[in-house]
Amino acid sequence: HAQVTLKGGSYHGATGKFNVWNPVTFHPEFSLAQMWVIAGDGADLNTIEAGWMVNSVTNNFNTMQSDGYRSTGCYNLDCPGFVQTSNKIALGMHLNMISQYNGQQFETKITVHKDPTSGNWWLQIQGEDVGYWPSALFKALSSTATAINWGGEITNTNPDGRHTPTQMGSGHFASEGWKKAAFVRNLGYVDESCTIRDPDHDLIPLTTRAECYSVHLGNFDQTYGAHFYYGGPGLSLSCH
Numbered sequence: 001h002a003q004v005t006l007k008g009g010s011y012h013g014a015t016g017k018f019n020v021w022n023p024v025t026f027h028p029e030f031s032l033a034q035m036w037v038i039a040g041d042g043a044d045l046n047t048i049e050a051g052w053m054v055n056s057v058t059n060n061f062n063t064m065q066s067d068g069y070r071s072t073g074c075y076n077l078d079c080p081g082f083v084q085t086s087n088k089i090a091l092g093m094h095l096n097m098i099s100q101y102n103g104q105q106f107e108t109k110i111t112v113h114k115d116p117t118s119g120n121w122w123l124q125i126q127g128e129d130v131g132y133w134p135s136a137l138f139k140a141l142s143s144t145a146t147a148i149n150w151g152g153e154i155t156n157t158n159p160d161g162r163h164t165p166t167q168m169g170s171g172h173f174a175s176e177g178w179k180k181a182a183f184v185r186n187l188g189y190v191d192e193s194c195t196i197r198d199p200d201h202d203l204i205p206l207t208t209r210a211e212c213y214s215v216h217l218g219n220f221d222q223t224y225g226a227h228f229y230y231g232g233p234g235l236s237l238s239c240h
Helices: none
Strands: 004-010 015-021 031-039 047-052 056-065 107-114 121-125 127-133 145-154 182-190 206-209 212-216 228-231
Touching: 004 015, 004 182, 004 212, 004 228, 015 031, 015 145, 031 107, 031 182, 047 107, 047 121, 107 182, 145 182, 145 228, 206 212
Parallel strands: none
Antiparallel strands: 004 145, 004 206, 015 107, 015 182, 031 047, 031 145, 047 056, 107 121, 121 127, 182 228, 212 228
């Protein structure tokens, strides 16, 4: 993982604009960029996760967990739960507008928010309501979220006893910055009035293998808001 975390409040949702790339992956591994809306812990951990994923091509996706990643997790519409309402955006659809290194950049805005009347958790992509997770699916998230993560994740099967060369983000480290490293910008949370707010606590950066994938918080500004760069090449002289 290479991510940032917001915690310390009660959150009714989250949002972010995710820079879209097509990192190199090696079957059966994947590379993704997403946000996690989180409540509970241990066996009672509930998460809603949405973003883009590559396991040969770049797709959008969502997933949910209601039992601490033991048995209930699934992607898109592969298991019962998520109710699709949009006829414009399909979960798992290919994303064709892919950023280029030192070239044109593309992004997708993703928002998850809780409906104050029904308690259902809605997924919105590029302003389009795609569908919702019924509140009955969750225990901890039947109330509010207690943490939000944004960032990248890869799977590492340790091919040939080494770290995988599967890339995260653009395949370049966060330190390379604009047009070179992947970013997530305009991070925000949804409050009890369904208003999107800037993070009200310090964002906490975390990377599990800094020699393989990195994360760097940017300075808040009016255009990019709270934002960060992340990613890396995987297997290299420093990552093995």
